Amino acid sequence: MADRNIQTLVCSDCKRKNYHYQAGKKRADKKKTEVSKFCRACKKHTLHKEAKS
Numbered sequence: 001m002a003d004r005n006i007q008t009l010v011c012s013d014c015k016r017k018n019y020h021y022q023a024g025k026k027r028a029d030k031k032k033t034e035v036s037k038f039c040r041a042c043k044k045h046t047l048h049k050e051a052k053s
């Protein structure tokens with residue numbers, strides 16, 4: 001089993017899954033990632049939150 005951990009970033013405005021990235025190491029203790037990213041659907045930068053894929 002590969003220990004890949006694909007994370008998804010979901011736009012907090014329209015709930016679209018816009019970004020995917022690989023979480024390399026264990027981040028169980030960390031808070032959920034929240035980053036400002038450009039959303040094509042909203043056509044602006046919005047807050048994106050980590051979601052379970």
Ligand SMILES: [Zn+2]
Nearest residue numbers: 011014039042
């Ligand atoms: Zn959006």
